[in-house]
Amino acid sequence: MPSGAAVVPSSGPPAEGNNEPIIASLRRENEELKRKLTLNDNTKQFKADRTTRDDDGGTSADNLSLPSMGARLIVGDLEVVLAVLKEVMKPRSVPASLPVCDKTVGLTSADAVTLARGFDFLTKTSQNSEGEAVGAYLEHFPVMKKISEQQPLLEELLVFTSVRLAAAGKKYASIRLIFGVLLSTFDMLTDVYMLYSYYRAGESGFAVATLASLFSNIGVQLLLVFVQTRKQPKGRMFREMLYVLTFLKPGVDVYRVMLGVEKEVGSFADPKVEMFMAKGTELFAEAIPGAIIQSYAYLTGSGQTNAAAFSLVVSIFTAAFTSTGISFDKDLDHKGRVQSPDMYGYVPDGASRRAKVFILMFCISASQLAVKAMAVALCAVEGGSAVYVYLLGDMALFFAYKLWRRDFWYWIPVYGLSGIIISCITRIIFKAQVDFTAFLHACHPKELGGIYWAFTILSTPIVCFYLGHRYLVYVESDGGKARGLSMVLSAKQVYGTIGGLLTFQVAFFYLFLKSIPQKYIHTFYSTDTANDNSIGYFRDNNLDENKIEILGDNKFKWIKIQDEVIAWLNSKIPEWNEKQPEWWDVKTKATIPDWAVPDEELLKSIRDKGVERVIERRRSSIHYKVGMVDEDNFIDELEKQTDADAIRRRISALEMRREIAEHEV
Structure with missing residues (x-):
């Protein structure tokens, strides 16, 4: 008898009267037989798997211990569905690729995790509707397709689950x-x-x-x-500017992200970007300066009130929350995790x-x-010039490192x-954010890079104690006394406050490193540059759709492998066509x-009217209108950074120079 077949009673028609007890008894017998048959199939499959593992060199003792290690057998269709749904409901990151599970019997709890991760991948990365995503899921996993054929309501249940999970995810993110x-x-x-x-106080x-x-x-x-809406109707630009002037722009941005509004035609970036x-602008231009100004006012005795202290705390918390939110969201971005799994995750x-982190x-x-x-x-108590010397010197050191x-x-x-x-x-903004908020996303090689981020954080204690010491010395000096400065904070208070805050920070960072996957710790001291990142991304990637994204990076980031990229590109275009x-x-073309x-016929094959329109829109963008290229320096830079044949290098440089000159026109 096949697994799952119904049991038909051998006796004749039921007696007249109440048939419910008989029907209930038959149902119980049927379910019991189905359970035994399924268990028998699972046991056979498990024994077969064990025999295969033994043949491959494994020991029987090792194989028999597998169920106790978490590979629990799942018996029956209902238990399979429940096990998968239980795993689906657990918050987890979307896998970088679609998992595989070809089993139809003998499933374990580990297989349920695989099925759940497959559900996450197909429902959370698909651009199609929930129904189409679930349909693809059932086609990809044979066991789920088999169950859905026997239980048609399973597909509706999975669609409902997908919709609810998406709504729940948006809900928590929106909160x-x-x-x-x-x-x-x-x-x-x-x-x-x-x-x-x-x-009111005359300050x-x-x-x-x-x-x-x-x-x-x-x-x-x-x-x-202006940059975002310059190619859109003037009314739209005026409305967006009005949102800024009335301080409603943050709420409008959040509302659009919550609704999942896509990038509009003519806009520079999508709503999330x-x-x-x-947020980054607010952090750099207002939140950080505001915290410094209020700290200075409080320390000089001009605003030592409860309201001033409360306002200072709110400013610090707001800036910290903004910085943390940007880094947190960037790390959870699925595209980033797929394309750069060694950096994001x-x-x-x-x-x-996640809440703890x-x-x-x-x-x-x-x-x-x-x-x-x-x-x-x-x-700043010593004077504005001292602050400028410190900030400009620190920034000059950073630019010297980048050069x-x-x-x-x-x-x-x-x-x-x-x-x-x-x-x-951009360099100044990211450097300031790291200096004052330990902006974690800036560890990325395209920003500060791990090693300079670590240098900035590790140098914070030295800088803070030194500036505190200078304050104490200056207040007691003749210059400070001549200005009538008083010792608002004693040496014990200065060193104690700085030391206490730094101790807390070290403790928090230690707990943070213990709470994240250990394979990502290297990102906080990596020596990779943006050039290394772009070149590595191209060479280490096996997917053409990812490799071609190197053309979206600044050419100076990958000029060392220009010939390699061009050769690969020209060999692939016929295949893609x-x-x-x-x-x-x-857009990709x-x-x-x-x-x-260089092949004119090949170039024509990717230059239809739609592509030309996109290129013209890009050429009319603001950075092409404003940009000015120093042609000699441009070629010199190419020659310094490229190891290819000199003639081919110069030809490529001239072609690139001509294209950029056309863009300027």
């Missing part, structure tokens, strides 16, 4: 985003109150400094809106473990900002004067520069 917006708004209100307090200097940080943030936000850019699976990241950031803001504020490592250019493919400006601005993979679309395809 954190909304909390961040509320915290940011509350911070702004406390800043406004402190602004009023400074004016116009602090008031002006606070206003300057606020207006600088608004100015940069308006610039971001736009939100990250706005330190946030572990499981709701409680987030809290530790927040504490690291808050303690870093508190101690660094205090140290800079103590330095020494040939890693000055930012990875965005913008060249000439505009490329230099963008590279300088023939097979037409899903990713081989207009438009990333291929003309100079990279």
Whole structure:
């Protein structure tokens, strides 16, 4: 009798009267027989697997111990479904690739995990509807397809589960985003109150400094809106700028991300990237300067009130929450984890473990900002020039390091004067965020890099104790006495506060490192540069759709392997034209520069009207209009960094120069 067959009674028709007891008895017998048959099939499969393992050299004792190690046999279709759903409900990161499980019998609890991870991959990475994703899931895993054929409601159950999980994920992410917006708004209100307090107390200097940080943030936000909406109707640009001026932009950004709004035609970035850019701008232009200003006001005795202390704490917490949120979300991004699994993934699976890591990241950031803001504020007591000397010297050292490592250019493919400006601005912003909030995402080679991030964090105690010592010496010096400065903090208070905050930070960072997968610890001291990252990403990747993304990086990042990239590209284009993979679309073709395809016929094959329109839109973008290329330096840079044949190198350089010159026009 086949497994799962119903038991038909051999007796004649049931007696008249109440048939329910008979039917119930038959059902129980049927279920019992099905259970025994399924158990028999599973046992046979398990014995067969064990025999196979024995033949491969394993011992019977080892194999018999497998169930006790977690590979528990799952009996019956219902238990399979329940085991899979139980694993699906557990928070975990989406796997980088689709798992495989070809079993139809003899499933274990480990197989249930594989089936659940397959469900996560197909439902959370698919661009199709939930129903289509579940259909693909059933086709990929034979055991689930077999069960769905016997139980048609399984497919509906899986679709329902997918929808609910997606809604739950958005719910928790939305709660954190909304909390961040509320915290940011509350911070702004406390800043406004402190602004009023400074004016009322006659401390116009602090008031002006606070206003300057606020207006600088608004100015940069308006610039971001212009870049984002410059190709859209003027009414849209005006509305977005109005959101900035009325302080509603953070809430609008969060609302769009919560709804899953996609990138609009003519916009520079999608809503999620736009939100990250706005948060980073607020962190750099307002939150960090605001914390320093309020720390200085508090330490000089101009604002030592409970309200001032509360406002300072709110500013520190807001900046720390923003910094932590950006790093946390970037690490959880599925695309980043798939493309750079050695860099992204330190946030572990499981709701409680993720919450623990987030809290530790927040504490690291808050303690870093508190101690660094205090140290800079103590330095400011000596005078503004001392602060400028420290900050500019620190930044000059960073740029010297980037130039020494040939890693000055930012990875965005913008060249000439505009490329230099963008590279300088982005480097300064990320460096400041690491200095004051220990911005963890900046460990990425395309930002500060692991080794310089570690240097910045490890040098914090030395810098803070030194600046604190300078404060104590200056207040007691003739210069300090001539200015009428008083010792607001004693030596014991200065060293004790700095030492206490740094001790807490070390403890938080130790717990953080113990809470993340150990294979990611190297990212916090890696010596890789952005050049190494781009080249390694190309060479180590086996998927063409990922390898071709190197064309989206600044050319100076991969100029050393330019000939290798061009040779690979020209060998693959005919294959892509023939097979037409899903990713081989207009946007991808438009990333291929003309100079990279010397064969005119091959170039024409990827230059249809749609591609030309995309290229024209890119050529009319702001960085091509503003960019200016120093042709001689450009070629010199190529010759210094390329080991290929000199003639081919010069031809490639001239072709590249001509293309960029056309872009400028």
